Amino acid sequence: MHDIRFIRDNPEAFDGALARRGIEPVSAALLDLDERKRAVATKMQITQSRRNEASKLIGQAMGKGDKEAAEVLKAEVAELKTILPVLEEEDRQLSAQLQDALSVLANLPADDVPDGEDEEGNVEIARWGTLRDFDFAPQEHADMGPVLGLDFETGTKLSGARFTFLRGQMARLHRALGQFMLNHQTGANGYIECAPPVLVRDEAMYGTDKLPKFAEDSFQTTEGRWLIPTAEVSLTASVQGEILDDAKLPIRMTALTLCFRSEAGSAGKDTRGFIRQHQFEKCELVSVVRPEDSEAEHERMTRCAEEILEALELPYRKLLLCTGDMGFGARKTYDLEVWLPGQGAYREISSCSNTGDFQARRMNTRYRPVKDGVAEKKTEFPHTLNGSGLAVGRTLVAVLENYQQADGSVSIPAVLHPYMGGITTLNPES
Template sequence: MHDIRIVRADPAGFDAALARRGLPPSAEAILAQDAARRAAQAAAQEAQSRRNQLSKEIGQARRQGADTAALESEGAALRDRMEALADEAKAAEVAQTAMLEALPNLLDPAVPEGRDEADNVVLRQHGEPPALDFTPKQHFEIGEALGLMDFGAAAKLAGARFTVLRGALARLERALGQYMIALHTEEHGYTETSVPLLVNDATMYGTGQLPKFSEDLFRTTDGRWLIPTAEVPLTNLVAGEILAESALPLRFTALSPCFRSEAGSAGRDTRGMLRQHQFTKAEMVAITRPEDSAAEHERMTQCAERVLTELGLVWRRVVLCAGDTGFSATKTYDLEVWLPGQGAWREISSCSNCGDFQARRMNARYRPEGGKGTAFLHTLNGSGVAVGRALIAVLETHQQADGGVRVPEVLRPWMGGLERIG
């Protein structure tokens, strides 16, 4: 959510910031509703002041035995007018809020210009795509040949975009999640948190999924929502709170199922596990002071990078351009992993600094030490990382000519010492 004071102070600058995302100007319409709200409120205050004066005049007239009918009639008219003005102010406020809440976060000045993912900028790369002496297979070819990945069974049970894993691949998926959570809690300073998988409207609104992106979500018959990522409940832990500055930063991590409708993705990645309705992810969330969020963004991204490095994967860091940056983010780094079977880079983690955008939506603040009043927190979130995509990357990166797969060393403690799947 945007601060209306920023729009008032620099309408042209606000529209220029929206233009970076390819959006039309909005300041004039927002400020028109703002002016209507303020005018109605000012008129209501004037009417209230006149009613207060009338009350005194009526009392004085009654004490003198004078006729008060005209004064009482004026008072009744003012009461009706005040009610109408309150409705006008509320309608203008609702319209103004609807406009503001539909607009994405303003971008960090460091975000590069661009229209879509083709304009994203590669910042650095770890490793080089391997030159294999055999034709690499895609993950679903490997998994199906091993008899451990079954899309037919999943389709029978639930439909498209689900997967059944068996045996060593089911254990590999579990091992990946356990390894990630252990790393983030034991070495990266995150607090492991178990969160609800079903949340209410206010929680989805706080992180920006509602009202704009309801089509991307699954909703239950009682009006709750299945979480698309643990970012939603983790970030909302501070909703409505006023934290002490000494408590910051807060760092949370959760290993949870995630549910996404994949609306608008018909025909994309229909084979395999890349784009699923249900998947598991290790999520990282940080809550910081405004002056610390840029450094925290770097730290969080490095935590995700370590996961990929220790899994023996080839990866690169990409900063998303203006046209590709997500709704709530002011700046985003994507980590992309090289998939030999596809012969392509694919996103495996996304780490975003949201500034105070989400905090304003959920009214999450802190009290600066030695200062007066409160200030909005900054929130950050990142994948640390998506377990299903990590499974895909491990299968394709560590596949062997005979169809087997080498198990990365860091996963072997959770695999009962297994060094190879085959």
């Protein structure tokens, strides 16, 4: 959510920042709504004050025995009482219109975010790892996976397209990956482990910028609750409406949860294999920090995700997303893309974003800064960040393709051996 006061003071800068994301100028329309709303609010205040004043004057007139003046004042108060509800309704409608107009506008990009229309404008920051030199033609996971327990047919039979049934050793490897990620983020990086609900109310989705713009990308129950598209929603919204203690910042949370996405905008993309599913697991990272700490926290969070890839010895590259490829609520995003030899391409496996105070404003989450040991009276909005550490299914795909052997088996990365109950190799089913 944007600060209307900032727009009042900086309309050209606001429009210019939105223009970097391909959005037409909107400040004039927003400020017109804002001016009308403030005018109505002023009328309400004046009307309320006059009603209170006139009510007092009635008593004074009656005390003086001036019934004629009292009757005139009573008539005025009666008229003011009819005017106030009209003004209140007008104020409510204008407030809702302004809120709706602001809620569908993407976050403003940070100054160091590169301009660009789509993924072609992203900037590669670094690469890690050496691409394996295969002495055979590496297969894609969708081709080699079924004999190892990656059952696409049963998933489709049960639930339709973009669902997969994992069996035996494949299910064990999937579980091992998720547990390793969670243990590493809590043990090595100090994130608080959480087990949040995967069904949430409108307020949680709205506060984390998933509503109203992306309603079609999520699943909703008949009772109106939403299946979370990412644990970012549950974790971030856990502080919704609160005034946080400065001493408790930064707050770092992680959760390994099921996630659900309708993929409404991805028709025809990654329909084959385990890359883009309606149901998947992800180890999510969320931070709530002081504004002055958010840039450093963004670098730290991204590093926490990189550590998983490096521990698994999976080659990857780090990208700084351009304005045209960045998510709606982000002001700056790093993507990590893992190398998939079967596809001969790097594919996204983690996205780490700094949203600034964008989500905090939508959630009305504040904190009370402490300066020189004294808590200030005025509260401020903290900054929130979120990232994948990592997407479990895509990591599974990366392990299968990078560790495949010529005989169709898959070696298990050493760091996962403690989680695999003695299994060190996935072997094709006989």
